[in-house]
Amino acid sequence: MAGIKMQSYSTGDETAEEPPISETEESTASGAVDAREELLNECESIWSQMEECQSKITLKRAEPLTESDAEISLLMMRMKALTVEFSQWQIRSPELISTNPEVLLTLGKEELWKVKEDLEKVLLTAQLRNKKIKEDFHREEQWHDEQKKILNALKETEKKMEEDIESHCQRRAFHKLKDEFFKVKAYKEELLNALGAFLEEHFPLPDKDVTAKKKKIKNSEEPVTQLIALHEILENLINTLFTTPHEPYITVDDSLWPPYVELLLRCGVALRHPEDPNRIRLEAFHQ
Template identity: 60%
Template sequence: MSSYQHDLAPTITSNTVYSIDAKEELLDECEEIWRQMEELSLLMVRVKALTAEYNQWQKRSPEIISTNPDVLVALGKEELQKVDHDLEMVLSTVQSKNKKLKEDMKREQQWLDEQQQLVDALDVTHEEMKNQVVQFSEKRTLQELKSKMLKIRAYKEELLSALGEFLEEHFPLPEEDESAKKKKKSPAEEPTVQLVTLHEILERLINKLMSTPHEPYLTISDSFWPPYVELLLRYGIALRHPEDPNRIRLEAYHQ
């Protein structure tokens, strides 16, 4: 996170977007701190190694290179100066890393404080918005539902009326043959079955489907004119029962 972001006033944004951005930014900074900790760990290992080496040199009896005391003192001073220089470099690096970590921790703490203030502000805003939401009463909701149902029923009646007019005009009942009209029936002869219109067949199928959707099939009666039944089956408006060809149902277009 750049330093100038902490000077800006927090902007209220979407909780989801803010949470994702904050999480990703926090993960990136944690990874950076972890990398620095690993470097520090390596430096500490090096310090321990140099310290151990130094202790070994302290315990070790060096081979006599020269019997001249001045030469031995000069070589010892030179070696000690090298070790001291290395230790000073390690110490300086460790102190610098510690200072950097302290600054990062301070900056992260400040950032967390700002985020907490932002969360608190969002909570207050959320509560205010909840109080401003208009609550519809149960009575008003029921009235609206009833009004919608009445409109749907009125529209349904209009559609059925228009469908009936169309079917009566284009699909009338078959006219009785002239020879059959002139033929007199005997008293013992059974009366002719009264055929129903295509409109009535469709209405029965619709009512059957809506009243008993689990059993939508309707038995074909003698009052159904066979050409109309075949018309409904041929154009996929009705379907036969898979096991009983004398039963049909309306195609479930609403599903």
């Protein structure tokens, strides 16, 4: 096998085209050819020794075995031989095939050329892989930019939708409150009208002539004050309570008929001021 390998090297050198060489180079080349032939002869002798060892091992076999036993035995022998060879290769140090410097130089050149070719192949493979990686990276970068643009567009759409929904909810809530406000306002007017009608029917103002005569009897110089109805008194108390809750009192003057004032105080609808009895306020029923 070694002889075949070295023969292929010599064939490769013979087919290679080389420029014209001088006499010194021819002598060097002839020396290299002689060194190669010497190396081939050494390899052939080693190969013949190996064949002799193999024939001796075959002759030393025991009694004939069956085909399956022979295969097993052969495999076991090969395993043992490989194990021994492996252990020897681990123990022994590498030996030079030849001490001829020309042979070593030729072998070194061939090995260097092999290494150079292998490295060139590795470099080419690495360059192709780097090119492919760059193309993949460029595609991934483009895809990332596209996804980023899509994400930004979706975020803007989401923001607009949220604003639209929020404004729609606000408008809807505003219209709902507005409707409720008008309903409450209408209901309030209805209650006030009903209360006014009830009070006018059951709590009318006193006769104007009678009140005027009483005022003239008391003091003929004072002008007659126009009395207000009971529902107007209640409206004043309610409006004062809600417009100025910090000062909900009204002053009791001649426009308020005293029997109605006493009625409101006696029924707990109105309260007097703790320090000024001429001021009254509505009871805070809503608190």
